[in-house]
Amino acid sequence: MFPYKDENPTSLTPVVTIGIVALNVLVWFLIQGAGADRALAGSICELGLIPGELLGRLPEGYELPLGQGMTCVMTGAPAWHTAVTSMFLHGGWFHLIGNMWFLWVFGNNIEDAMGHGRFVVFYLTAGLLAAAAQVAVGPSSPIPMVGASGAISGVMGAYLVLYPRVRVHTLIFLGFFLTRVTVPAWVMLVFWFLLQLVGSVPALAGGAAGGGVAFMAHLGGFVAGVTLIRLFAKSGRAWAGIGGHGRS
Numbered sequence: 358m359f360p361y362k363d364e365n366p367t368s369l370t371p372v373v374t375i376g377i378v379a380l381n382v383l384v385w386f387l388i389q390g391a392g393a394d395r396a397l398a399g400s401i402c403e404l405g406l407i408p409g410e411l412l413g414r415l416p417e418g419y420e421l422p423l424g425q426g427m428t429c430v431m432t433g434a435p436a437w438h439t440a441v442t443s444m445f446l447h448g449g450w451f452h453l454i455g456n457m458w459f460l461w462v463f464g465n466n467i468e469d470a471m472g473h474g475r476f477v478v479f480y481l482t483a484g485l486l487a488a489a490a491q492v493a494v495g496p497s498s499p500i501p502m503v504g505a506s507g508a509i510s511g512v513m514g515a516y517l518v519l520y521p522r523v524r525v526h527t528l529i530f531l532g533f534f535l536t537r538v539t540v541p542a543w544v545m546l547v548f549w550f551l552l553q554l555v556g557s558v559p560a561l562a563g564g565a566a567g568g569g570v571a572f573m574a575h576l577g578g579f580v581a582g583v584t585l586i587r588l589f590a591k592s593g594r595a596w597a598g599i600g601g602h603g604r605s
Contacts, residue, residue, distance in 0.1 A: 364524040371465035402429035405501035406443035408492040444484045446503035479589045483511020490577020507574035514582025517546045
């Protein structure tokens with residue numbers, strides 16, 4: 358179920374949402390070389406979140422294979438900055454486009470409900486809590502985590518609280534067939550959350566990290582969004598939309 362638009366107009370120009378999208382795209386081209394092997398590997402090694410490195414649990418000199426004959430060598434020092442920098446990195450074109458699309462569909466309304474400054478703080482906080490959830494299930498893991506999806510999951514959790522009945526237009530892929538369905542936001546978001554919950558089972562069981570998908574970060578970000586929205590939304594505007602169909 359892939360959302361492509363909602364029926365939830367805004368009153369503010371979503372300058373922060375646009376800025377976050379632009380920053381992610383710029384990082385993809387200028388730092389990650391638009392996916393070129395060496396630039397992509399280098400960015401993940403230096404700026405991606407590696408739980409074992411973040412917590413200083415990987416020894417100095419530990420070599421992490423990155424493919425194409427390249428390795429990432431651990432310095433042995435905690436890399437706390439990667440908790441933030443990893444939010445603006447991506448592993449491929451589809452990863453980037455998918456994340457930015459979800460952010461655009463849901464982010465403009467959450468920015469509208471909070472205001473620009475609060476939305477910046479909320480977005481970064483949700484991303485940090487998402488990263489913490491992923492690190493918590495594998496504190497010594499050498500597997501890098503990159504992507505904006507943890508923070509965007511927070512945006513989606515906030516959207517569920519504020520606008521559960523807003524109509525969301527989605528694409529559903531049925532093998533070779535594609536159909537369009539319009540559902541209440543809560544249906545699409547709860548369905549998405551359940552998919553992440555199922556995907557997180559291997560990580561919770563101490564096995565593989567979900568085929569390279571940071572499911573625990575998604576869950577952590579979503580729960581953070583559900584929890585924090587009451588602190589960040591402007592009471593005079595946001596609460597009028599709860600349970601309703603959006604604002605004009």
